[in-house]
Amino acid sequence: MSDLTKMSAAQLAKAIAGKEASAVEVATAHLDRIDAVDERVHAFLHVDREGALAAAERVDKGEVTGPLAGVPIAVKDVIATKGVPTTAASKILEGWRPPYDATLVERLRAAGTVMLGKTNMDEFAMGSSTEYSAYGPTNNPWDLGRIPGGSGGGSAAALAAYEAPLAIGTDTGGSIRQPGAVTGTVGAKPTYGGTSRYGLIAFSSSLDTPGPCARNVEDAALLHSVIAGHDPRDSTSIPQPVPDVVGAARLGASGDLSGVKLGLVKEFAGDGSEPGVLSAFHEGLEALVKLGAEVVEVSCPHFEYALPAYYLIAPSEASSNLARFDGVRYGLRVGDDGNRSLEEVMSLTREAGFGPEVKRRIILGTYALSSGYYDAYYGQAQKVRTLITRDFQSAFERVDVLVSPTTPFVAFPFGSRTSDPYQMYLADLFTIPTNLYGGPAISVPCGLSEGLPVGFQVMAPTLADDRMYRVAAALESAVGTLTPPAL
């Protein structure tokens, strides 16, 4: 067998099903790779070697079948995994082992995947660089001195470092797509409600969307099809069949986009991006035109208000969602010396347990929801959200999908954006509108800028996740996947 860690998920599934490789061999190869490189990459917060090998053995014994039987996967540490530490990269949950599995983890098990471990991220998924992980940042395999994106930098880096062929991310404002873009991998945010949030530690309930991360579009679609679908345990889950994303990816890979109308978002195609990012994006766009697609420039005038609206809605919900971390029932407890009051212990616990970005957003959200300010902030942001949704809806009357760069800049050096929160927030400028609207979007590599990967974003109407896979796969067929330098 060739290097098992370089194979795609589809290839691995086929090899294991055909008994060309055992699931244990495949798991071992990836665990060994983690041992060899993760000290430098730090994609994982927890590696579950025993659990992975046991799961692989069950596959080899034929006890577990499924479309991805034996394929290793890394799961973002914000997803509850029964008996396996789940911290959301926060000190406040250090050592917590959930007594239950998230719905999507159950589905991953049912599909036969082998979970290698839990990946690093910005604390509670708040950030765009993993620099806000309480356990230290993840390093970008393309350049270990640069960020891997965030919040799901661990999942994306694990793919780029060949530590796992598949990973799970969560996308609240771009946390799947932006790490995908800056690590040269594929990341898809499904339609909100298309994948279950049950077991996803909530950051912003109305925006959080779990989704697939992979090294190519077909693998992402395969993983998407396994985790998506209605979940009665999530009230906001959509009771509708999952679109045929795998079929769409294969159709797109055939390289024919004739009749497909791409909407170029005028507001996102200008000087907001680094020149290298912009030129790689336009090269990608030309490649799609060569495959038969038609490009129409569309204006989405309210997109420019997406960032401020997002930074009111997401922190507001977060301030409430994160209230439960108080040291009373689980996780960290600080200052409980028998003399301090309940309020003091809660306060000391939260002071010690939360990092700076989390505190910043809790305070922001608490303020935005306060009586007397609610209408001006949270209420106003909800109105903007409606206007952004209308921008999308009217655009999709004219075009099939919208396209833009995924993020305005390539992987930046550590520490270059932490001193000014706004500079960090700009990383999600192009990804946030989709979250406010609720539709699906995918980031796929379109080339390099100064030797670093650039991501191409395809946004589709709600429930039309298949469309974005078709276009993304077509682009991939034209420009190819990216191979990072050897570690």
Add this chain to the structure above:
Amino acid sequence: MTTTALPTYEDAVARYEPVIGLETHVELGTATKMFCGCRTEFGAEPNTQVCPVCLGLPGALPVANRAAIEATIRIGLALNCDIASWCRMARKNYFYPDMPKNFQTSQYDEPLCVEGYVDVEVDGKQYRIGIERVHLEEDTGKSLHVGGATGRIHGATESLVDYNRAGIPLVEIVTKPVPGIGALAPEVAKAYVSELRDIIRSLGVSDVRMEQGSLRCDVNTSLNKPGEEWGTRTETKNVNSLRSVERAVRSEIIRQSGLLDEGIRIFQETRHFQETTGDTRPGRSKETATDYRYFPEPDLVPIAPDQAWVAELKAALPERPSVKRARLAEDWGISAIDMQSVANAGAVELIEETIAAGASPAGARKWWMGELARRANETGVDLSAVGATPAQVAELQKLVEGGKLNDKLARQVLEGVVAGEGDPAAVMASRGLGVVSDTGALTAAVDEAIAANPDIAAKIRDGKVAAAGALVGAVMKTTRGQADAKTVRDLILERLS
């Protein structure tokens, strides 16, 4: 601390006009909790009816219980409310350990039911109590503070939390302010809670037991001088019985009027009713008003009840308890007061069914309100779960009326029925109980009693007929109560005439 004596209640209501308002919480009797599948039985071992959802574990999500929504709509309809065609749950944010998520999923500016009313009667006069809103929320867990003198958190050495109650569906019913009831304010408050309890019980959506906390009441009271604006209100919590509702309003009127008389202004505050002393004490003082930062619950889809469904629920509402009680009191020939005690005992339906099974109203009422109510009380079960069915009680009463059983024997038979020995006829047969009225069988016992009590026999012969009672008693004793007393008496008088 003021030492001035408090005014009398009569003085207080002569000088001030009270305005009251009531907030009532009703725990619904759904089989499962509001947002998860956990059971809701009262009195289970602490923290045994819990799961990731009602414990608020990271990642867990709520899913609304349709039965709870239906029950709330039915309550709203029974209280003459409009039902929202679209509304949302909201988060009420505050930190407290008995609340697993540190927010309560409740409703804020979009309640499920609005604008209703309840009519109550006090001293033969009717009062209409406006209903502001009826909304649905989840209950909190229960804190137990151990080691302190007061049972409150202050001074306790340990605090324990039981999350079994966390997430049980709770309906909050808020009245509009009720002015213009003067000295009757305490009685009107009590009558309202009583009527509300009867209405909810008739819907079968809650057992509405104040002593178990499935119906909890907060009473708002304010006073103003005639012709002036309404005063500042206080909210009294911990009002756990109908009698306490009345006492709480009364004592708050006296307390507030004492302060106002001295020119002291009333602070808007939460007070606690003291069951033992009958007065109210201040709650924990809050330096600043709590800002609950309400916002629509993003984890739940909006509630949009189908209007046809609501119409169906409305058409299927049971007869209003007050209307039904008046009708039955007339049918049964009893007073309104007697009818109220039947209702309070939860016996209305049981007596109705017993009558339907053939018993007379007086007979049916006698057993349910007497022997069976006593047993239910002693064993702490609902009357409906006491062990006898209306059909069995009707059969028993027919046996008494037909002379087959006397009262004493009937009680023994009922004991057998309750113990699960079968229907009254079967118990009579198996226990060998039944009235002996066969004169042949009784003559020997009568003769024996006469022989054993010559003095009494002499008195009767002398015409002191009243003395026969002693001989009847003797015969009853030898026949173990199974003789028919009237037959025995006739026999005695016949022998001694």
